[in-house]
Amino acid sequence: VENVRLLDRLSSRKAALGTLYLTATHVIFVENGSETRKETWVLHSQISSIEKQATTATGCPLLIRCKNFQVIQLVIPQERDCHDVYISLIRLTRPVKYEELYCFSFNPKLDKEEREQGWKLVDLKEEYNRMGIPNNHWQISDVNRDYGVCDSYPTEVYVPKSATAHIIVGSSKFRSRRRFPALSYYCKDNNASICRSSQPLSGFSARCLEDEQMLQAIRKANPESDFIYVVDTRPKLNAMANRAAGKGYENEDNYSNIKFQFIGIENIHVMRNSLQKMLEVCELKSPSMSDFLWGLENSGWLKHIKAIMDAGIFIAKAVAEEGVSVLVHCSDGWDRTAQVCSVASLLLDPYYRTMKGFMVLIEKDWVSFGHKFNHRYGNLDGDPKEISPVMDQFIECVWQLMQQFPCAFEFNERFLIHIQHHIYSCQFGNFLCNSQKERRELKIQERTYSLWAHLWKNRADYLNPLYRSAHSQTQGTLSPQMAPCNFLYKFWSGMYNRFEKGLHPRQSVTDYLMAVKEETQQLEEELEVLGERLANLQKSQLNDNKVKSKQQDRSRQLGLSMSNNSLANTPQEYSSDLKSFPSRSPSQGDEEDSALILTQDNLKSSDPDLSANSDQESGVEDLSCRSSSAGGCLPSEDSGKDSDEAVFLAV
């Protein structure tokens, strides 16, 4: 469709005229104008809603909201075209078969072996070995091979040694969806563990001997301690209501040596509505400070984030400080339980705060234990009531922790944002389906690629420059403020207003430090080379031989290449680099220059997350602006102006 206008949300005066293309996988908007053929790519799987608004004199507006919080406003001149686009998009964004998803057509041009290597990057067996398991108290159980006991659990489950197959199966029959207690995290130092399950089918009075034995076995696996905590992450009222349906929670009287604890985290429906409300606030055209703060409070979002954190902190404290094992469950044990177990693990074990460890953590607590990715993130057309930002909340918890402990994580904010993007993108196979069983049936590993390999390849872009493995914050347990320090929880504009660059700090400390560190590394190398040459030279001077002329040649070359490097760090060059920070997508790393003439091919191979959006524009704008304004006025000035002008005047 031609002559479509892409509106800028902050300023209605700034609209781009261009052509809209629909492909099998993307919506593409290409701006007119020969120099700045700026492209905006949006994956169909990212689109969460399409809204056709009332036709106006200028055309028919179409509003596209994305799951990665991008909002695109288009105006299509012909009502009929708009309708066609709308109908097509509705169909395209609601695939009914997994095979329609992008990951089955996505080809990063890796051979088979590389693909297999990629899937092997994260190995859970290795991870349990790292924790020190199997050992005297814990073993791997094959009771769930062929998914015979629980179809949403992995085939390999870790359980206490004293829990026989009989006990496990018996316990599983007493738990929702047969999700029996299994090991999530084990603390080598004091034998305390975190186990997870679903709610017991206790109703008002039912009990199950095997389930009681199971919990007893978990306690015995931690010989030092004479009780375990059972943490129900639901609000007490919800848990009680479940009893009427024959479900519920453990009765302390029936189980020997448990301490039962409610930690109220709301259910997926409350969370979905909360996010919805917060996004409405983010979308306000020019909100006053009161509108914004009031809306943020009203959405309850940060309150929910804090509830999840508090639960994680409680468990981490029980394990690290009291040396007591914890069994965590909610209703089905695949949403809140996953959030809480992974937050607690992250606090407890510095390994999960590394890039590799974080991948392992997600693979362990989310992917393998059957978090329902397909339902929660609406990959296939399904029940909208199943959709909920469960993982988004976990990712935000990590970000909130990063704010409090700036040196504790090996990865940076961008890493989190990219993971969030790919939970929805369906570009990689990792987060497909609702369980390991479904993924195996679909032969995901043979037909799609692993996100972890992709992220790992570009890890240089995701490093936190402040991370140092010897630093005190990277050691041991993190203990965040347990006191009700509400002010520690902040709105994450980097995520929820991700595509509105105008709102973010214009200079990134992270990128600056990363550039400095890169330069430092080059300097270290050069220092070594220079040192060697100096030594050689001194020797040769003594011997007075004639190798010199050759060396001088080399030295000139080296000097030159170095001066290029140092040039890359002069302020002007740097600030333009800063400007285009968001467009520095991992996959573009070494093709920065070609970023302007992105063809479809290299777009597809690169991370669509970043190439797919207006990020490109910053790079383009830079150049055009620099050439037009004949010096003096550099990029950051202009981009700042355009978006803000509207703001100042509007107020």
Added chain:
Amino acid sequence: MEFAELIKTPRADNVVLHRPFYLAVEGTLCLTGHHLIFSSRRQDNAEELWLLHSNIDSIEKRFMGSLGTVIIKCKDLRIIQLDIPGMEECLNIASSIEALSTLDSVTLMYPFFYRPMFEIVEDGWRCFLPDQEFELLSSVTDEWRLSYINKEFSVCPSYPPVVVVPKCIDDEALRKVAMFRHGSRFPVLSYYHKKNGMVMMRSSQPLTGTNGRRCKEDEKLINATLRPGKRGYIIDTRSLNVAQQARAKGGGFEQEAHYPQWRRIHKCIERFNILQESLIKLVEACNDQSHNMDRWLSKLEASNWLTHIKEILTAACLAAQCIDREGASVLVHGTEGTDSTLQVTSLAQIILDPRCRTICGFESLVVREWLQAGHPFQQRCAQSAYSNSKQKWEAPVFLLFLDCVWQILRQFPCSFEFNEQFLIMLFEHAYASQFGTFLGNNENERSKLKLPTKTMSLWSWVNRSEELSKFQNPLFEANSLVIWPSVAPQSLQLWEGVFLRWNRPSKFLDEAHEEMINIIKYNKELQAKVNALRRQLAEMETDDRVQENL
């Protein structure tokens, strides 16, 4: 008066000091004329706390049997608690502190007694003289002149002796204009934008009154700053409504009919007690840790502090935009031109002028746009967030300005030579200081108090390399561009460094800052080493060649 008369109990033993995030410490409390000194002599951890009496905002006392407790709330927002054994001692100490922290006479303040223990490299009182500033200006334009019309402070008591005015306006005209402006604050030059020659002026409101008085000289003066055929903008920091109401009291605003070349824009920046109440509410919210998330956000919202920040920044951005983007000259005023006006003119300069983002440039900005421009520091900063007394002159106008600077700094973390600590330091010294810099309400009062001879300047202390190093931003890379901050609510944050400074653990953040410094320091060291080696190599190679040629 002897301070000793006020100190009934100069010393108390076995006093216990409580502070958030620290263990309680036992030690000795001493009162001197200007300080409260607490020292613990425990072997493992000897420490001393020195608190200026003038830093104390309010004091509360409580008794539990014979154990008295004194809660001291400071102007820098810190709260400490002292448990003092003995009813009488406690009462004595509390009343002494109360008396010493509310001394009436300026000349009894600590700056008049303070003797510096450091060597003065450069006298801060002579650092930012108007003549020097004007020299910079006259190298780029000759359209302006220095006027000494206010030499004796006879024309405008709140102006400095020397001001910059258009060259074509003589002192006689200035005198007439002064009659037409509130408090005689006639329009003077605030900033000259080298890039396009546009200027920002500031003044107070014109005294048009209800019958629309006009003053030809005033019109001529501000028109003198316009290029032929160009229009200018008047930014009135009051809402139209407030400005109209001001006419009833003899004030008012420039009428279109008399100023046809000017377009007036009204912005609404709050003043006085509204700001003070906002500060009190904000600090209350920050100190109350008992409430849940929802109440925290609603209290933050209800304080309106961030709303004020947004309004001030928006007005400043607008002024900067008029000058840089529209290529127009700007006149800024509110009512008196001593508060919101200065917030706008000084912030606009930070946006426009890279020099103001350096340490020296920022100091000069504070001197020019706040001290010399007659912001009544003594009135505004007499009390801070904990004061119970309802005096009407207090307002955190300067703190709001610093907060706005911090917001810009946060958005452009590499464009400022100074760091957050520098801003916090200025906040502290504006409210309580051993230096004379922020004493008095204007230059007139300062000269009567003979501050330059009787007290030490803050700048003399700050501008030594030992101190400066604490205030330098390691990320600084000179940025010659205009920097446009975002004023969207999502972009504005609570200034934790000030408002949560005493009630959040800062260890992890401090560590991060240290890490950052180390990364950059190491890089610089390597650079130096590499350069040295390169030089050495080059020398050896030329030596070689010389030998070879021989």
